[in-house]
Amino acid sequence: MDSLVIGAIASLGAGLATVVGALPILLPINLTQRVQGIMLGFGAGVMLAATSFSLILPGTEAAIAQGASKPYAALTIVIGILLPLTIKSKDKNMNFIRFEHINLSCKNIDDSRNFYQTLFPDWYVRAEGVFNGRRWMHLGDRQFYFALNDENNQERVHNAYENIGINHVGFVIKDGETMKKRLEDKGIEYYTMSAAETKHRIYVNDPDGNEIELVEYNQNYALK
Known part of the structure; x- marks a missing residue:
């Protein structure tokens, strides 16, 4: 089989594997932080392995094949890795x-x-x-x-919305209905408001009168 065809098939297979791997993001699954950490760690390991076996080692072998010594080839790779760390961003927001x-x-x-x-x-x-x-x-x-x-x-001295100061602190949550049920089960009073970009806006006061806003955004809201 022609090498061009083999390369095309391999690329298509890799692309399909990427699509299949991304499909679970469409499922309504709430993963715990532990599971997310395991998955991110696995993904990071795969990328490090790909970097080593597909970039660093072939690059070293290519340099040696062109007449460079092993120490020189290794030094070139190390400089290439560390060089971006010496570049300072001009963006102060960083x-x-x-x-x-x-x-x-x-x-x-x-x-x-x-x-x-x-x-x-x-x-x-x-x-x-x-x-x-x-x-x-x-x-x-x-x-x-x-x-x-x-x-x-x-x-308490500050009264929210009546004095200069913080009026409330907002948190983004995953499930507003579950949050409301949790508050009701504990006998905690709350009130709600609506907005085009949100599915739920829940307001509740802590024991010291600090207001907390709990927001669940609509799935199609771009800035969530």
Whole structure:
């Protein structure tokens, strides 16, 4: 069989495999963070293997075949890998990595923890301790957390939508119906609003009166 035909068949097979591998994204499946981590790790391993066996090793062999010594060929590959790391971006927005945490003062830190774990059952206590005689706790996940401070002697001053300050904090969720049922099961009051781009907009106050917005976007909303 002609090598051109073989190459075309191999390319077609690889393309079909990519399509088949992407099909599960269309299924309504909610994967846990652990499963997502395993899948991402596997995908990263495949790409590293492809980089090694399909790029680095053939490139080294080609350099040697053209008369370069093994150390020189290896050095060329290393320089090629490290060179992009020396290029500095002129985009100052690259300094922002992610939104990490919000610091909250609480009347009762345990009540606040129970409330937020009702909203987000996968959140856990990342760290906790005592500082200057008051309890503190970092509650969240690997990407974001609330820094809760037990201030049972303080009173709330800011009123949302009436004073200058934060009115609410918004979180994007996967399933608004499930969230509403969870709130109702716990006896937590909420109200809803509607917008063209969202399927659910749920508003609820934590034990200290901080308003939380829970948003489920429509599937066809481009900026979600």
